[in-house]
Amino acid sequence: xxxxxxxxxxxxxxxxxxxxxxxxxxxxxxxxxxxxxxxxxxxxxxxxxxxxxxxxxxxxxxxxxxxxxxxxxxxxxxxxxxxxxxxxxxxxxxxxxxxxxxxxxxxxxxxxxxxxxxxxxxxxxxxxxxxxxxxxxxxxxxxxxxxxxxxxxxxxxxxxxxxxxxxxxxxxxxxxxxxxxxxxxxxxxxxxxxxxxxxxxxxxxxx
Amino acid sequence: xxxxxxxxxxxxxxxxxxxxxxxxxxxxxxxxxxxxxxxxxxxxxxxxxxxxxxxxxxxxxxxxxxxxxxxxxxxxxxxxxxxxxxxxxxxxxxxxxxxxxxxxxxxxxxxxxxxxxxxxxxxxxxxxxxxxxxxxxxxxxxxxxxxxxxxxxxxxxxxxxxxxxxxxxxxxxxxxxxxxxxxxxxxxxxxxxxxxxxxxxxxxxxxxxxxxxxxxxxxxxxxxxxxxxxxxxxxxxxxxxxxxxxxxxxxxxxxxxxxxxxxxxxxxxxxxxxxxxxxxxxxxxxxxxxxxxxxxxxxxxxxxxxxxxxxxxxxxxxxxxxxxxxxxxxxxxxxxxxxxxxxxxxxxxxxxxxxxxxxxxxxxxxxxxxxxxxxxxxxxxxxxxxxxxxxxxxxxxxxxxxxxxxxxxxxxxxxxxxxxxxxxxxxxxxxxxxxxxxxxxxxxxxxxxxxxxxxxxxxxxxxxxxxxxxxxxxxxxxxxxxxxxxxxxxxxxxxxxxxxxxxxxxxxxxxxxxxxxxxxxxxxxxxxxxxxxxxxxxxxxxxxxxxxxxxxxxxxxxxxxxxxxxxxxxxxxxxxxxxxxxxxxxxxxxxxxxxxxxxxxxxxxxxxxxxxxxxxxxxxxxxxxxxxxxxxxxxxxxxxxxxxxxxxxxxxxxxxxxxxxxxxxxxxxxxxxxxxxxxxxxxxxxxxxxxxxxxxxxxxxxxxxxxxxxxxxxxxxxxxxxxxxxxxxxxxxxxxxxxxxxxxxxxxxxxxxxxxxxxxxxxxxxxx
Numbered sequence: 001x002x003x004x005x006x007x008x009x010x011x012x013x014x015x016x017x018x019x020x021x022x023x024x025x026x027x028x029x030x031x032x033x034x035x036x037x038x039x040x041x042x043x044x045x046x047x048x049x050x051x052x053x054x055x056x057x058x059x060x061x062x063x064x065x066x067x068x069x070x071x072x073x074x075x076x077x078x079x080x081x082x083x084x085x086x087x088x089x090x091x092x093x094x095x096x097x098x099x100x101x102x103x104x105x106x107x108x109x110x111x112x113x114x115x116x117x118x119x120x121x122x123x124x125x126x127x128x129x130x131x132x133x134x135x136x137x138x139x140x141x142x143x144x145x146x147x148x149x150x151x152x153x154x155x156x157x158x159x160x161x162x163x164x165x166x167x168x169x170x171x172x173x174x175x176x177x178x179x180x181x182x183x184x185x186x187x188x189x190x191x192x193x194x195x196x197x198x199x200x201x202x203x204x205x206x207x
Numbered sequence: 208x209x210x211x212x213x214x215x216x217x218x219x220x221x222x223x224x225x226x227x228x229x230x231x232x233x234x235x236x237x238x239x240x241x242x243x244x245x246x247x248x249x250x251x252x253x254x255x256x257x258x259x260x261x262x263x264x265x266x267x268x269x270x271x272x273x274x275x276x277x278x279x280x281x282x283x284x285x286x287x288x289x290x291x292x293x294x295x296x297x298x299x300x301x302x303x304x305x306x307x308x309x310x311x312x313x314x315x316x317x318x319x320x321x322x323x324x325x326x327x328x329x330x331x332x333x334x335x336x337x338x339x340x341x342x343x344x345x346x347x348x349x350x351x352x353x354x355x356x357x358x359x360x361x362x363x364x365x366x367x368x369x370x371x372x373x374x375x376x377x378x379x380x381x382x383x384x385x386x387x388x389x390x391x392x393x394x395x396x397x398x399x400x401x402x403x404x405x406x407x408x409x410x411x412x413x414x415x416x417x418x419x420x421x422x423x424x425x426x427x428x429x430x431x432x433x434x435x436x437x438x439x440x441x442x443x444x445x446x447x448x449x450x451x452x453x454x455x456x457x458x459x460x461x462x463x464x465x466x467x468x469x470x471x472x473x474x475x476x477x478x479x480x481x482x483x484x485x486x487x488x489x490x491x492x493x494x495x496x497x498x499x500x501x502x503x504x505x506x507x508x509x510x511x512x513x514x515x516x517x518x519x520x521x522x523x524x525x526x527x528x529x530x531x532x533x534x535x536x537x538x539x540x541x542x543x544x545x546x547x548x549x550x551x552x553x554x555x556x557x558x559x560x561x562x563x564x565x566x567x568x569x570x571x572x573x574x575x576x577x578x579x580x581x582x583x584x585x586x587x588x589x590x591x592x593x594x595x596x597x598x599x600x601x602x603x604x605x606x607x608x609x610x611x612x613x614x615x616x617x618x619x620x621x622x623x624x625x626x627x628x629x630x631x632x633x634x635x636x637x638x639x640x641x642x643x644x645x646x647x648x649x650x651x652x653x654x655x656x657x658x659x660x661x662x663x664x665x666x667x668x669x670x671x672x673x674x675x676x677x678x679x680x681x682x683x684x685x686x687x688x689x690x691x692x693x694x695x696x697x698x699x700x701x702x703x704x705x706x707x708x709x710x711x712x713x714x715x716x717x718x719x720x721x722x723x724x725x726x727x728x729x730x731x732x733x734x735x736x737x738x739x740x741x742x743x744x745x746x747x748x749x750x751x752x753x754x755x756x757x758x759x760x761x762x763x764x765x766x767x768x769x770x771x772x773x774x775x776x777x778x779x780x781x782x783x784x785x786x787x788x789x790x791x792x793x794x795x796x797x798x799x800x801x802x803x804x805x806x807x808x809x810x811x812x813x814x815x816x817x818x819x820x821x822x823x824x825x826x827x828x829x830x831x832x833x834x835x836x837x838x839x840x841x842x843x844x845x846x847x848x849x850x851x852x853x854x855x856x857x858x859x860x861x862x863x864x865x866x867x868x869x870x871x872x873x874x875x876x877x878x879x880x881x882x883x884x885x886x887x888x889x890x891x892x893x894x895x896x897x898x899x900x901x902x903x904x905x906x907x908x909x910x911x912x913x914x915x916x917x918x919x920x921x922x923x924x925x926x927x928x929x930x931x932x933x934x935x936x937x938x939x940x941x942x943x944x945x946x947x948x949x950x951x952x953x954x955x956x957x958x959x960x961x962x963x964x965x966x967x968x969x970x971x972x973x974x975x
Contacts, residue, residue, distance in 0.1 A: 014762050016798055020769035023791065027776040039525060043371075058758065058841050061526065085758035085765075085838070106761040107768040110776075 006121045007051035010034040011041045011067065012083070013059040017106075021054065024110060030117070038062035038070070047076045050128055052101070052120035054113075057084040057091055065091060068098045077127055079120035083108060137197050140186050148185070151178040156195050259519050261285065262327045262349070263297040266336025277333055277357065277508040284512025290826055290851060291519065296327070302340055315344045322349055329518050331511060332356040332375075335363045342369055353524045357511040358504075361532060362411075372524040376510050379532040382416055382456060382487055384500035387424045388537060389452040389485040392497070392549050398428045398451040400444075402476055405434045406459035406466075416456070436463035437472075441479035451482040470494070483547045489538045492561055497547065498539030503559075507533060520849075623720040627654070627703075629677070629713055643699055643720050645691035662688035662696065673703075677713045680705050686723065698727035758838040763802040770795050822857040822970045823865065825902050826894055832869040833892065844885040845877045852895040855902050859970035860947045868940040868951070872906040872963045875936065879910025879960070887959075900969045901949070907962040912955055921953060 008030050012018045018034045025032045031051070035041040039062055041053075053071075057064040068080055082095045082103045092103040101123060102116035144152060154164040161179065165172040188194035263281075265274055278297070285293055298318065302311060327349050332338040338356045345354065356364075356375035364377050390396060401420075403413040413433050420429050432440055440461065444453065458472030467475075470490055477484045477495035486492075489501040510533055517527060537558040544551065544560075551560070623640030627633070634652040641648055644660045654673075658666050665687035676683040684702045691697065703718030774791045777783050833849060840847050873890065880888040889909050897903040913921065922941045937951075944951040949967035956962055 014766070016766040016794065016801070017762055017769070020766040020773065020794065020798075023787075024769040024773040024776075027773045027780075037523065039523060043525075058838065060521070060841055060846075061523065063844070083765075085761040107765040110769070110772040 004049050005031050006124065007031040007033055007049060008054055008117055008121075009041060009045070009051060009078070010054045011036075011038060011059070011064070012054075012056040013037055014056070017056075024113075025117075028110075028114060038064070038067035041067070042070065045076075045078075047074075047078075050121075050124055051078070052117060052124055053078050053080045054117065055080050055082050057082055057095070065094055065098070068095065068100065072098065077124075079123045079127075081113075081116045081120050133200065137186075137200060141198070143185050144182065148178050148182050151175060152182050152186075152194075152198070155179060155182065155191070156198050258292045258294050259328045260294045260296060260326065261515055261519075262322075262330045262352075263295060263333060264330060264337045264341060265297070265299050265333040266302055266340060267299065267334070273504050274333065276504040277511075280505050280508030281331065281357075281512035281515065284509045285516045285519070287512075287516070287853065290830060290853070293519065300337060300340055302336060311340070311344075315347055318344075318348045327352050329515050330354045331515060332359075332373075334358045335360075335367070338363075338369070338373075339367060342367055342373070353518055355511050355514045355518065357507050374514060374524045374527055374529060376514070376529050376533045377531075378502045378507060379500075379535045380415075380487065381419070381532075382412075382454065383419045383422055384535070385485050385487050386419060386454060388500055388555070389454060389483070389497070390423065390425060390427065392553060393452050393483060393547070396427065396450055396452045398430060398447075399423070400430045400432060400447065400451055400453045400482065402432045402440065402444075402453060402455040402458070403434070404458045404460050404467075404472065405462055405464070406457075409457055409459055412456040416454075434462040437461045437465065437475060440476065444476060444480040444482070447480060447482040449482070453480050453482050453484040454486070455484060456487050483543065492538055492540050495543070496540065497543040497549075498537065500535045501538050502533055502535045503538075506536070621722060625718055625720065627716040627718075629715060640720055643697070643722055644689055645693075660689050662690055664688075673716075676703065676705055676716075680707060680713065686727070697722055698724045758842070759805050759835075760802060763798040763805070766798040767795050767802075770798070819861050819863075820859050821862070823860050823862055825855055825858055825865075825904060825967070826851045826853075828862060828865050829869060829892060829894055829904055832866050832873065835866075836870065836873050839874075840877060840890070843877050843881070843888070845880060845888045845890050848889060848891045850891065850893045852893075855894060855896065856969045858902050858947075858967040860967060864943045865947070865965075865967075868943050868965060869904065869906070871936045871940050872965075876906050876908035876910065876960075876963070879908050882911075883909060897966045901966045902969060903967075904965045905962050907956060907960060909956075909958070909960040912959060913953055913961045915955070922951070 008025055010018055010021050010025075010032060012021065012034070013036055015036070018036065022032045022034045035044070037059055042062075053067075055064045055067060062070070064082060071078060071080075077099075079101045080095075080099070081101050082092070083106055084091065084103065085106045095103050101120040104112060104116060141149070141152075150168060151164065154167065159167075161172050161175045165175045168175070183189075183194065186194055186197055188197055263278060267274065282295060300314065302314070330341060330345070330349060330352050332341050332354055335358070338354070338359055341354055345352065351372075354369070354373040354375075356369070356373065359367075359375065359377050360380040361377045362380070386399065390399070401413075401416050403409050403416065413431070417431075423429075432443060435443070447453070453476075455473055455476050457469045458467055458476060459469050460466050461472070473484075473486060473491050473496070474494045477491075484496040485499045486496050487499050487501055489499075489503065492498060492501075514527065514529065518524065537555050539554065539558055539560055541560045541563040544554075554560075621639065621643075623637055623643045625634055625636040625640045628635075632653045634654070634657060636644075636646075636652060638648065644657070646652065646656075646660060650656075658670060661669060669685055669687050672683055672685055675681075682702070682704050684700070686698060686700050689697050689699050699720050700723045701718055701720040703716045705713045706715050706717065707713060770791045774788050774795075777788050777791075829849075829851060833847060836847075869892075873892070876890050877888070880890070887909055891905070891907040893903075893905040893907070895903055895905075922937050941951045944965055944967070947967055949965060951963065951965050953961055953963050
């Protein structure tokens with residue numbers, strides 16, 4: 001669990017714009033860090049730090065869309081709000097396809113900007129929570145013995161104990177014991193919850 | 208010049224200061240160049256350009272010759288190719304001599320106070336001492352400012368481990384090239400003698416040499432004379448035979464613990480040695496050593512200057528792609544080459560020879576040549592006088608005939624002849640002349656009467672040109688409108704020649720006048736036509752650029768809106784932060800001015816029809832276009848590299864039309880690279896002097912290039928390679944440039960792409 005406060009990372013090559021946006025966001029009590037380019041941001045960015053990106057599309061060197069691509073490749077899913085100086089439709093399509101939260105035109109009104117940033121930070125928080133949940137369940141799955149894992153895989157496929165016993169070549173009574181242990185270790189109160197947990201962890205296919 | 212003892216880290220680098228002859232020559236040359244740069248800076252002030260600041264930091268005290276050379280070369284490299292005003296501030300830390308910690312603390316406090324609120328764009332660390340100091344204190348003095356270092360060896364750099372925004376090219380201290388040179392120049396040498404002392408730095412060198420030995424280009428017997436007392440060392444060196452070469456890097460202390468100024472130590476070693484001696488520092492050249500592969504301060508200063516300029520141009524320290532080390536020069540002592548019988552043509556290409564003693568013919572070449580020339584000239588002069596006397600007699604007779612013939616011919620072709628006696632202000636004119644100017648056949652004419660016949664708008668310029676011709680004595684050629692008594696307007700071209708009476712005073716002006724109304728109206732029609740075409744093309748171009756224009760305007764508007772909304776919010780707080788709000792208003796005003804500037808630039812480009820010729824600084828015209836194209840190129844991912852030669856003479860031209868041509872060439876160039884990888888989209892704009900009094904602008908791309916077969920049709924109307932192009936851009940561009948008496952040409956680049964070259968004649972009243 002990261003203790004850091006959510007931060008808006010501004011990346012814009014124009015110093016005046018950068019300064020004005022930083023100022024505006026600070027008056028609204030956002031934590032802000034501003035960078036003059038994509039490279040500068042990538043050099044200092046810590047993926048553990050929650051928040052969102054406020055990103056200019058056209059920049060010298062690595063531009064906004066390229067940075068989005070770079071983050072996606074690195075599996076860093078920081079939500080992005082794009083700012084653009086010109087109504088560039090192909091760029092906006094690419095940005096939204098790449099998972100941008102919003103694509104705003106400069107000059108940007110504070111209300112629209114805050115709405116987009118709130119949404120982005122919310123998305124980030126939700127995604128982080130979800131990832132933490134996944135990690136938790138993965139840890140529970142890791143605590144199972146190989147036999148219990150085998151039983152779990154059969155159970156979530158909806159097979160009755162009897163069939164599992166036949167397939168694994170052990171007594172039905174033993175299966176029941178394993179099954180009880182699985183429920184306990186996975187902290188599931190019902191079969192439905194067990195199925196949901198394993199699906200949530202995204203691990204059904206790997207079981 | 209006394210030699211100051213520096214701290215050990217710097218002895219290596221500042222050891223080679225003392226080549227006084229070369230230094231003083233270079234310094235005076237550099238001063239002249241710097242003076243010129245300064246002068247042209249005064250003559251062509253660039254308005255509204257922000258002054259960039261470079262802070263030079265040296266670890267030593269002032270007045271080191273090496274520092275002077277470094278500094279001057281760095282500055283001239285920074286100024287080259289940029290019109291941006293750059294201010295240089297300099298600090299001499301002198302930390303080598305005041306080494307106690309309190310001095311450093313106080314110095315840092317002082318510098319922090321000094322640079323508080325004084326932005327610096329780039330810091331230059333001149334030497335390892337300065338670099339070491341800056342790595343410790345930069346964050347306190349000038350937080351986050353990039354540092355360019357110079358005169359630092361790779362080993363020192365490795366020990367200091369600077370962060371990525373501290374950049375520079377280390378000097379090459381590898382002894383191997385010098386050793387290889389020695390073995391190559393002495394092909395019969397079978398023994399390599401390596402001499403080292405016992406100081407920390409001597410030992411460091413010994414280590415480096417031992418590492419170099421296995422890499423020698425051919426097998427030789429290696430003998431280390433390490434840590435011997437001076438007398439023993441000298442005895443061994445005296446006994447060396449012709450099959451040996453000696454290398455000595457530094458010699459600060461001998462085996463008996465005696466300290467030397469390294470150069471003196473090396474001098475004693477070189478004097479004792481029977482074999483040729485090689486060294487890695489050019490301070491030692493001239494004391495009896497042959498030479499070596501060494502860095503020069505000129506090259507080091509220039510290299511650092513180029514890096515500073517690139518940083519000022521907006522490149523990031525992390526993406527500079529600098530060479531791993533500075534290239535050195537082979538520097539050799541000519542007298543030593545003769546002593547050891549080394550032929551000059553066996554030296555590596557580009558070697559620098561010092562102390563060359565020229566032969567008698569070379570020394571007195573000009574005296575001898577001048578003597579012969581004087582004798583020859585006298586003979587020619589006497590012969591010419593004899594011939595001239597005969598010719599003059601013939602000429603007087605012929606002149607009478609020719610006058611008669613010319614007057615007849617003049618009347619027949621409509622040419623009017625006239626003669627103006629200036630002292631009496633009386634103009635004699637042929638009947639043809641009076642007809643041309645609509646004047647009665649017999650009334651006397653003076654200069655004012657002549658001016659009265661002209662169109663009121665042409666009187667001022669005509670009088671000015673005539674006055675000028677009288678002052679300078681030059682010929683003149685004028686075109687003006689004459690208004691006849693019936694109101695008819697005729698264009699007349701007049702050509703006059705000022706003839707001096709005596710003492711340089713103009714006596715008479717003789718001249719001819721010709722009616723050129725027919726030719727002139729055709730010219731005017733063509734010009735109107737061209738202006739119309741140019742305007743159309745501009746409108747087209749403005750459509751292409753509208754995205755970029757929007758972006759260019761949106762930046763300041765964004766800053767203004769966000770600032771204003773921030774201020775609104777601050778006003779709502781209790782208590783409002785008035786200081787911050789004041790800052791915000793200041794920023795809003797600044798950004799508003801920026802927006803106004805964008806609009807002004809666009810208006811001058813798109814909103815005018817009339818052709819206006821005026822003296823122009825082509826660099827200024829080019830810069831304006833580059834500013835206008837900045838966003839457009841950014842959007843297209845094109846990397847613009849500008850190389851503008853300073854001090855170019857002005858050209859006479861129409862600012863808007865020339866900008867239009869450049870815009871067109873730049874748009875074409877960036878479109879030609881649209882299919883390249885983003886890294887391969889480099890566009891180079893160069894200005895410079897072409898031959899024959901021409902100023903040139905070149906636009907080079909890395910695009911598909913020009914099909915050699917299409918080369919000629921490229922400039923024809925309706926020729927296009929672009930699916931949505933009209934094919935008018937280059938045709939109009941060429942017609943604009945030709946209307947300026949210039950040329951627009953294209954050539955294939957050696958690598959990829961093509962270069963378009965605009966060449967314009969130097970303006971007549973150019974200041975240079």
